[in-house]
Structures are given as C-alpha cells and as structure tokens.
Amino acid sequence: MKYLSTRGQIENIPFKQAVMMGLAEDGGLLLPDEIPRLTIGDLDMLSKLAYPELAFHVMSYFIRDIPAADLKDIIDRSYASFDHPDVTPVVKHDDLFILELFHGPTLAFKDVALQFLGNLFEYLLAESGDKMNILGATSGDTGSAAIYGVRGKQNINIFILHPHNKVSKVQELQMTTVTDANVFNLAIQGTFDDGQRIVKEAFNDLAFKKKYALGAINSINWARVLAQIVYYFYAWSQVRKQTGQERICFSVPTGNFGDIFAGYVAKRMGLPIDKLILATNENNILTRFVNEGDYSIGEVHPTLSPSMDIQLASNFERYLYYLYGQDSSKVSRAFSDFSRSGKMEFTATEKQQVANDFLSTTVSDEQTVATIENFHARTGYVLDPHTAVGVHAAQTLDLSGVPVVCLATAHPAKFADAVNQAIGQNPQRPACLEGLEQRSKRCELIAADTGKIKDFVAAHAL
Numbered sequence: 001m002k003y004l005s006t007r008g009q010i011e012n013i014p015f016k017q018a019v020m021m022g023l024a025e026d027g028g029l030l031l032p033d034e035i036p037r038l039t040i041g042d043l044d045m046l047s048k049l050a051y052p053e054l055a056f057h058v059m060s061y062f063i064r065d066i067p068a069a070d071l072k073d074i075i076d077r078s079y080a081s082f083d084h085p086d087v088t089p090v091v092k093h094d095d096l097f098i099l100e101l102f103h104g105p106t107l108a109f110k111d112v113a114l115q116f117l118g119n120l121f122e123y124l125l126a127e128s129g130d131k132m133n134i135l136g137a138t139s140g141d142t143g144s145a146a147i148y149g150v151r152g153k154q155n156i157n158i159f160i161l162h163p164h165n166k167v168s169k170v171q172e173l174q175m176t177t178v179t180d181a182n183v184f185n186l187a188i189q190g191t192f193d194d195g196q197r198i199v200k201e202a203f204n205d206l207a208f209k210k211k212y213a214l215g216a217i218n219s220i221n222w223a224r225v226l227a228q229i230v231y232y233f234y235a236w237s238q239v240r241k242q243t244g245q246e247r248i249c250f251s252v253p254t255g256n257f258g259d260i261f262a263g264y265v266a267k268r269m270g271l272p273i274d275k276l277i278l279a280t281n282e283n284n285i286l287t288r289f290v291n292e293g294d295y296s297i298g299e300v301h302p303t304l305s306p307s308m309d310i311q312l313a314s315n316f317e318r319y320l321y322y323l324y325g326q327d328s329s330k331v332s333r334a335f336s337d338f339s340r341s342g343k344m345e346f347t348a349t350e351k352q353q354v355a356n357d358f359l360s361t362t363v364s365d366e367q368t369v370a371t372i373e374n375f376h377a378r379t380g381y382v383l384d385p386h387t388a389v390g391v392h393a394a395q396t397l398d399l400s401g402v403p404v405v406c407l408a409t410a411h412p413a414k415f416a417d418a419v420n421q422a423i424g425q426n427p428q429r430p431a432c433l434e435g436l437e438q439r440s441k442r443c444e445l446i447a448a449d450t451g452k453i454k455d456f457v458a459a460h461a462l
C-alpha cells in the first residue's frame with residue numbers, strides 16, 4: 001500500500017511520508033494506490049468490534065509501515081479522550097439514526113481525526129528526531145480541534161490565527177484557555193480571509209517554511225480522511241443490528257468534502273451504502289455540482305452553520321480523481337482550466353456516475369432553524385445547525401424507505417445562539433464547557449500582517 005498524487009507527478013510514497021507531506025509536492029492530493037475491497041465476511045468480523053479495535057482494523061488496511069502494537073497504542077490514546085464509551089454513538093429519533101460525532105474534547109467531529117493526527121505526528125517526529133511548527137488559520141472549529149490534538153505534545157508547536165472578535169465566544173474560549181507551552185493563539189486584527197492569506201504567504205516563502213519546519217493541519221491530510229472512514233463502518237453495524245437491513249444511506253453536512261469523501265471511500269471498500277446525501281447550506285457549490293454538473297466559484301455567504309461556509313471544497317479533487325477513472329493527467333488539466341475559467345463542466349456519463357453516488361440539496365438558514373425547532377418539538381432532541389442541515393436533507397429527499405444515518409457534526413452547545421433562535425432556550429452545556437469563562441487564557445493580539453506573524457513564529461518556533 002503506497003500513496004499517489006491525484007496530479008500524478010510524484011513517486012508513490014509510503015503512509016508515513018504521506019502524513020508528513022500533507023499536500024502532495026506536485027500540488028495534488030494524496031490517495032492510496034489501491035482501495036481494498038472487503039467481503040461480507042470481513043464486514044461481519046468488523047461489526048463485532050468496539051470502536052478502537054474497529055479503527056485499528058480499518059486503518060490497518062491502509063497503513064503498512066507502522067508496527068501493529070504502536071498503531072493500536074496511538075488509536076487507543078486518541079479515543080480515550082472521548083466522553084462516551086462508544087466514541088461515536090448512534091441514537092434513534094423519529095425514524096432517523098443520528099451518529100453523534102461530537103463527544104471529543106472540542107465537541108465537533110473534527111476531533112475524531114485531529115486527536116488521531118496529533119498523536120500520529122508526535123509518534124512520527126519522535127521516530128525521525130524532527131520537529132514541527134504547525135501554522136494554521138481558523139474561522140472556529142478546526143483551530144480548537146487542532147489545538148486539542150497537539151497540546152502538550154513533544155516536538156510540536158502550534159500557531160493558530162483566528163480573527164479577533166469574529167469567532168463565537170465558546171470557540172474563542174476553547175482556543176485561548178489552552179495554556180500549554182506549545183500552543184500559541186494569535187488573535188489577528190482582521191478577517192478569516194486575512195488569516196488564510198497570511199498562512200498561505202508564510203508557506204509560499206519556501207526558505208521560511210523549511211527553516212522552521214512548518215506543518216499544516218488542514219483537512220487535506222490523508223490521515224484525517226482515514227480516521228473518518230471508521231465511523232461509517234461503526235454506524236452501519238449499529239443500524240444493521242437494529243433494523244436487519246444491509247443497505248443504508250448517510251446524510252452528511254458538507255463544507256470541504258472531507259467527511260463525505262471518507263464515506264465515499266467506505267463505499268468503495270464495499271460497505272453497502274446506498275446513497276451519500278451531500279447537504280449544503282447556502283454556500284452550495286457542491287449541490288450545484290451534484291444536481292447540475294456545475295462546479296463554479298461563488299461568493300462566501302455567512303450562515304448559521306459557519307463551519308460549512310466555503311467557496312471551494314478542498315477535498316473535491318480526491319473525488320474527481322475517481323470520477324475521471326483515476327486519470328491524473330485529466331485531473332491536472334481540469335484544475336489548470338479551472339484556474340483560468342473558474343468553472344468545470346461534466347459530460348452526461350460523468351453526471352450519471354455522480355448521481356449514482358450522491359443525492360444533494362441546499363438548506364437555507366430559515367429551514368435550518370425550522371428543522372431544529374420541529375425536531376426538538378417532536379423528539380426533545382436538540383440538533384446543532386450543521387447537523388440540522390443534514391437532517392433537513394434526509395427528511396426532504398426521497399430515499400425509498402432505506403434507513404438513513406445523519407452525521408451529527410457538532411454539539412448544539414457550540415452554537416447556542418442559533419439553537420436559542422430555534423427553541424427559545426440555550427442548549428445544555430456539557431461538562432467540558434463548565435467554568436470556561438473563568439479559566440486562565442493565553443492569546444496574543446497581533447496585526448494582520450504577514451511580516452509580523454512570521455517574526456512571531458520565528459521567535460517562538462522549536
């Protein structure tokens with residue numbers, strides 16, 4: 001098992017190198033050179049496992065260069081930080097199954113991947129004797145999950161830029177109350193876009209990047225996708241046990257296409273997934289792609305589900321590689337055309353293929369609020385606005401009676417304002433947020449200036 005680039009311009013590399021490379025050096029994304037195909041016997045075996053063991057088996061199909069005992073240990077430590085014994089429990093309300101992915105330390109599904117990635121980075125750096133300085137910009141969820149993934153870890157420092165006073169209070173406090181010596185919160189006097197631009201400029205300074213061993217933690221790292229494949233298997237087993245049905249659908253609130261791409265890989269591995277429902281908010285480039293074959297740049301609109309407010313989906317290229325029959329030159333051409341024209345077009349056959357894999361719909365803020373309200377009134381269960389986007393899609397699309405699992409990507413307490421708007425009360429706060437306001441904080445207010453931020457990193461880097 002080796003890893004290739006969707007642009008086809010690098011030698012295939014082993015898993016460990018793929019993790020450290022992040023983005024492929026030819027500008028593409030890394031993918032396994034072969035997706036293992038499981039038998040129904042394999043699926044039966046996997047169905048019997050507790051989450052950490054399941055994670056070990058599923059990941060082992062893709063990792064050949066880490067000894068089993070070490071991988072087991074990394075996985076066990078990663079999921080011990082979750083506050084539910086099932087790690088990602090499945091609950092049923094109305095006729096929907098809800099896969100709760102928010103039991104990690106920052107209450108969002110990104111913990112499932114970033115708890116694992118933090119431990120994996122630490123393990124690989126100890127082995128190679130290298131150091132890493134992670135630099136990233138966040139609009140909220142990714143930053144706190146990344147910080148919790150690497151806090152206190154050896155040989156890693158992390159610098160996370162967030163726009164000052166422009167993330168939710170809970171999100172801000174989740175980041176700034178982490179006072180470990182290796183964590184640097186930078187509140188920039190600017191917007192999220194400024195943060196992204198600064199990070200990009202720092203990474204484009206190749207001498208700077210090399211000197212300070214800059215690392216990224218964004219959603220294009222293959223190890224993140226890999227960790228997310230596991231819960232599709234887990235949910236499938238739970239639903240099959242309860243319903244006796246083999247084929248199920250998943251509804252996935254989607255932004256950068258990382259979460260739903262993991263489901264697509266699970267499907268290619270032979271997990272009997274009928275349809276993947278790609279649910280978007282008003283930032284609906286991916287819904288236009290699925291329903292009309294139109295992938296074209298739009299403007300970012302702020303919504304009640306901010307973690308899905310994207311313009312371009314960074315993991316989309318991985319799907320395109322398969323849609324194009326694993327033809328990396330076709331992928332490269334599509335992206336160079338795209339950078340000129342701002343759009344991609346698809347043939348009737350390709351559109352048919354997309355329709356075999358996905359259903360999609362766009363959900364407005366109004367519909368999101370109404371879904372939280374109605375679902376609460378009927379079941380007493382409180383959805384966060386991201387999850388509500390997926391639930392609305394599952395309720396409105398025709399799934400011909402196939403059971404559907406909605407991925408719950410955040411705890412409602414993270415988005416209390418939107419929830420309050422819907423049900424007239426604040427959601428219950430889980431224990432990990434107790435006393436958040438009173439904890440000591442560490443954060444640097446800094447100008448949105450690439451030079452100043454590079455100086456800060458240089459002064460505090462490992």
Ligand SMILES: *Cc1c(COP(=O)(O)O)cnc(C)c1O
Pocket residue numbers: 108109110141142219253254255256257258259260307308386409410
């Ligand atoms: C990041 C995020 C998403 C979107 O996931 P992608 O992998 O980017 O599609 C959805 N909901 C929440 C709460 C998130 O944090």
